[in-house]
Amino acid sequence: MQEIKRKYVIPGDIVAEGNLKPLVNVFRNGNSIVATRIGITESNKEGAKVIPLSGIYFPRANDVVIGKILDHSSLSWSVDINSCFFAHLPAQDVFGRDFSPAHDDMSGQLSSGDVIVARIAIFDRTRDPILTIQDKDLGKIPAGELIKISPTRVPRLIGKRGSMIQTIEQASSTRITIGQNGIIVVSGKDKEGISLAINAIHIVEVEAHTSNLTQRIKQLLNVPESEIENGDTQANHEMNETAMNDDKDISNKIDKETGMMNSNGTR
């Protein structure tokens, strides 16, 4: 395994010197790579980057997000996705290509205040993001408890290959849907399970960068070691090291391995 150097940085700090490629949250200044955010550095052969510890959600194409319907025009719904841009969900995405504003009742399908899981189909910074709900497990969320965490904590909450979120789901017998934008829906049959899950999520948010977090979460949820799947205990130490990894890789991995990261039937 190649060596990964880590340190804590604030904006302006030098991440690495030399001919490395600047990846994310860094810029090149002369011969050095400089951090632009508060976070933990990661530099290896591929380049240098900073994993940020604070910040709002900035949309990226293909992210799964949870949003709230604000309003609709004759052709699209506008959706609040907890970002600096409002997203649009085109009516054709829901009604199909033969959608006609005269015949189809948009507010009958989704009315303002509804919460949806959607994927960002198109986003290129020059226009507002366009959403789609035409995919497995996307669409309207009928019930659940809505909570907000910092979007920078989402990868940690998912954990390595979804281990953290699976642990919480199993122990509290709830279903947890995570949006990359930091909005989470917790649903389940009993109230105690839901409040236990919410509690655990808040702890993960506050203590995201500390080590041995999975262990503490398991203690909180009273999970005996033997019940945990995926050889999780052994991966535990490693996980804490890599957990703040790029969320994209993680969620893609989960998509392939377990079907999807928000492992519940929302439609």
Add this chain to the structure above:
Amino acid sequence: MVQDRSLIDESGKRSDGRIIDELREVKINVGIIKNADGSALIEFGKNKIIAAVYGPREVHPKHMAQTDRCVVRCRYHMSPFSTDTRKSPAPSRRETEISKVIRESLEPALILEDYPRAAIDIFIEVLQADGGSRCAGITAASVALADAGINMRDMVSACAAGKVDDKIVIDINDTEDKEGGADMPVAYMPNLKKITLLQLDGELNPNEFNNCLEEAIRGCLKVYEIQRSSLIEKYFGDEKGLKE
């Protein structure tokens, strides 16, 4: 400005007991406002200032938005109770100007191209004023911007230097500002080594000017260390082991 009394005594102590190159006590608390995306409370001697940052967020009114970069809006405001005689809460000429210079001193540090069509709002509220509030405001706002996770090229630290009794001193307080010879607030990006704000009130000869600027930058570097440790404390607590 007429000097009717000595501001530095025989032992070299200033009106508040400091020596000439000593800062007032500076304390920064990060993340004190839950509703803001980033915030900081700074206590710079007797100054008490809150800075709150919101954004990047939607621009309203929409026509203000820039297609290629983010808009920065800054409001510096003094509370009616921040001074010994009540200050009208309406924005004064001075506050409007300070809002502008603070915005311009922070903009070079922000990577605005990363957030096109959005806005960053900075609110600086002076709860208690004692001279040097614009410098303390810039310092706090820079910490709040970092706390909000906005892409920055560098932090911005600010400190004033000036002339009191023909001596160059750093971190001018209220009395020295009113009765002293010159006051020069400087904002500085410590890693990039660039000045983002330079104002001067009073008279200095070229030699004094150079000295004064040097001292102010030295003050900025001291302020930077405090900014840095407050952010590290907030985000990494006691786990400083990873720091090289």
